[in-house]
Amino acid sequence: MTRQKIIILFGGQSGEHEVSLNSASSVLKAIDKEKYEVETLGISKSGQWHWGIRPEQWQQDPTLQGILVNLVHDPSNPRFIALDGSTLPQDGTFDLIFPVLHGPFGEDGTIQGLFEMANIPYAGSGVLGSALGMDKDRMKAVFTEAGLPQAPYLTVLRTTLQKMMEKVLHDIEHSLGYPCFVKPANLGSSVGISKARNREELINALHLAAEYDRKIVVEQNIVGREIELSVLGNEDAKASIPGEILPSKDFYDYEAKYIDTGSRLVIPAPLDQEVVKSLQEKAVAAFKAVEACGLSRVDFFVTEGNQIYINEINTMPGFTQISMYPKLWEASGIPYSELITQLIELGFQRFRDSRSRKISL
Known part of the structure; x- marks a missing residue:
């Protein structure tokens, strides 16, 4: 069987560059190599695209370079070309891009728009879902329209x-x-x-x-427990069991998430079954409200009286093997490697669906 060629895209210019390296390194180790032929492509903090660089290389030395490339914006034959004129494997062609990018210019709809214009299949949410998931103001407006309870x-x-x-x-x-x-x-x-x-x-x-x-x-401020759920799918999205964050600091900030190891994740979160069901329904409702695709993590507060408030949706959450998104699915019965495979297949599914529509007479 011919393996599909997948490009894992990581790095980026946002403040979450290092988080992306961690996520991409985990994906690279766990992706099914028997099913997929994998190439790596890193975007530096200054915006250059480096073919062949691996995330762990940049973790050790951020100045290292791969082969500098540009995307050929040809919808009939999208591919990458080396700026130095060298030949890339399979002439820079591929089947799908898996963008393990967090923050602006990676998770906000901008790079998704580039992929759409170039006719490229990719994993994760599209332009609208990514943009709404990134902009907390517009996200909250959409949540209000969907009737989801949230803090003033x-x-x-x-x-x-x-x-x-x-x-x-x-x-x-x-x-x-x-x-x-x-x-x-x-x-x-x-x-x-x-x-x-x-x-x-x-x-x-x-x-x-x-x-x-x-x-x-x-x-x-909402006084409540920090509860998170993972969502997987396209139109038929489903939610995982919930997990609880016990932050080591006053709130779950950047340091508590990625530096201070005192924070704890409790999976499954100890909650009444009625609350779990309500959280799962609201997580899927939030996913559909912003028109997310593939994956999202949805964050809630649950008060002492079991009132539920949605906090936000994250359309490309941290994706290391110990991140909440994959851990929740692992506890729900989908191992990490299989989760990656499902996200790739969902990307192909969404691409076929989007290309079946007419955009002109």
Whole structure:
């Protein structure tokens, strides 16, 4: 049987570059080599595309280079070419790209748009699902439309912050109160997120978030357990059993996720069966609300009285073997290697479906 050629794409220009290297390294080790012929392609922090570089090489030395390549944007024959004129394996052709990219320019619909224009099959969500999943402001608007319960929030533009700081502070204090969470609208892995307990912390948090995005989301604090579920599929998506985050810090920030090993994951989360069923239904509803495809992790808060609040959806969650997304599916009966295979097949399925439609007379 001829093996399908899969390109694992990783790295990127976002603040989650290193997280992507960890995810891609795990995928590369676990992907079924009998079924797939694998090539690696890394995007450096400065935006160059390096054919053949492996994620663990950049983890050891970020200055290493592969073969610099460009994508030939030819819908009838999409492929990569080497900028130095050298020949790539199979002339740079492939069957599908598996983008293990987190954050802006990888998880926000931009690179998905490039793949769509070039007629390339790829794993994960499309342009709309990726864009809505990345933009917390628009995500929350869609969740509201879908009737999903969430914490009260306000969205502030950086320009408004610069012109009317006092009004912004007044609105937040009177609408949301303290403590509250301040987040850049378009970043992941808790980068740029702060918990503000007073006005001084709020001002600092707003300035920090504004460094990362023109749009800032401020949320009322919800006292509850942090529960996450994994979703897998396209139109027929299903949810895993839930897991619980027990953060080592005040909240599950970047350091607690990737540096401090004191945080714990409890799988399955100890919850009443009725709550589990409601969480699974809401996770799939959130997945469909943003039109996600392939995979997503959906995060919730569950209060002492078993009230459920959705926090966010992540359309390309951390994907190491010890990350919550694959661990939840492993506990639900899908091993890590099989999960990768299913995501590749879902990518092909979505590609066939999208190419079956007419876009002109």
